[in-house]
Amino acid sequence: MKPRVAFFDFAGCEGCQLAVLNCEEVFLDLLEQVEIVEFREAMSETAHRIDIAFIEGSINREEDAQRLRDIRARSRILVALGACANMGNVQARANFTAPAEHFKRIYGSADRDRVQTDPRFWSLWAHTRVRAVHEIVAVDYRLRGCPMVAEEFLQLVKALISGAQPRQPANPVCVECRLHEFECAFDRGDTCLGQITWGGCAAVCIGQGYRCDGCRGLLPQANLAAHRQLLSERGLSDTDIRNRYRLFGSGEALGEEQRP
Numbered sequence: 001m002k003p004r005v006a007f008f009d010f011a012g013c014e015g016c017q018l019a020v021l022n023c024e025e026v027f028l029d030l031l032e033q034v035e036i037v038e039f040r041e042a043m044s045e046t047a048h049r050i051d052i053a054f055i056e057g058s059i060n061r062e063e064d065a066q067r068l069r070d071i072r073a074r075s076r077i078l079v080a081l082g083a084c085a086n087m088g089n090v091q092a093r094a095n096f097t098a099p100a101e102h103f104k105r106i107y108g109s110a111d112r113d114r115v116q117t118d119p120r121f122w123s124l125w126a127h128t129r130v131r132a133v134h135e136i137v138a139v140d141y142r143l144r145g146c147p148m149v150a151e152e153f154l155q156l157v158k159a160l161i162s163g164a165q166p167r168q169p170a171n172p173v174c175v176e177c178r179l180h181e182f183e184c185a186f187d188r189g190d191t192c193l194g195q196i197t198w199g200g201c202a203a204v205c206i207g208q209g210y211r212c213d214g215c216r217g218l219l220p221q222a223n224l225a226a227h228r229q230l231l232s233e234r235g236l237s238d239t240d241i242r243n244r245y246r247l248f249g250s251g252e253a254l255g256e257e258q259r260p
């Protein structure tokens with residue numbers, strides 16, 4: 001029997017699912033080996049039993065958490081797909097600000113009273129706390145990045161189908177950056193999070209003349225004290241450093257307290 005595979009989306013831009021659909025040629029081959037039983041981007045069916053569930057997006061509301069628990073209960077293997085599912089991503093920055101202040105910053109104070117007295121809107125603001133998937137249910141595998149890397153997705157699916165143990169080496173982005181002989185962002189006078197970030201993206205941003213902002217998450221063995229010191233020596237203030245670490249990683253690198 002073919003493994004039953006499903007895709008689910010929560011709070012995200014659906015770019016990771018789009019990246020899956022964009023693997024067209026290889027994906028069509030994969031379709032021969034798996035049965036897609038749920039995938040809102042491409043079909044309307046739902047399934048009771050799932051072998052591999054891919055979860056895209058952060059979990060923002062209690063009803064989302066309930067839906068996620070239900071998916072977990074129906075799934076043998078659960079994979080967090082992309083930075084939103086793995087870290088909360090940029091939307092998790094809302095966790096550092098009180099809801100009323102957050103609302104005011106975005107919409108100004110003029111509408112605050114109207115919205116705060118309208119339960120349709122205010123309950124959403126007041127009760128939203130952005131969480132990664134692993135904060136709610138057990139995650140078996142992670143596909144990192146914003147968006148996730150198509151080659152890693154295909155490798156993981158092939159390994160799971162064949163019963164092999166998927167390999168996810170914990171190398172920093174710098175390893176791939178050096179292999180491709182890209183010019184280091186620090187040599188260009190910029191700063192970079194590549195030293196403390198999980199590789200696997202082929203250092204694509206540096207190859208495009210930019211820097212790494214850490215969308216694949218914090219490496220477990222990262223030397224944060226040294227990295228902070230380096231950013232500081234390159235002229236970044238404590239606030240700048242905090243904002244850089246918070247961009248994708250929601251303060252993971254700082255071990256920051258978020259509001260409950």
Ligand code: SF4
Nearest residue numbers: 012015082083084146
């Ligand atoms: S990780 Fe990035 S590409 Fe994927 S859903 Fe989130 S915002 Fe979109």
Ligand code: SF4
Nearest residue numbers: 174177184185192194
């Ligand atoms: S540009 Fe960034 S990822 Fe590349 S070597 Fe320099 S610090 Fe590392």
Ligand code: SF4
Nearest residue numbers: 201205212213214215
């Ligand atoms: S270089 Fe950094 S920001 Fe760019 S894709 Fe890789 S991990 Fe993400």
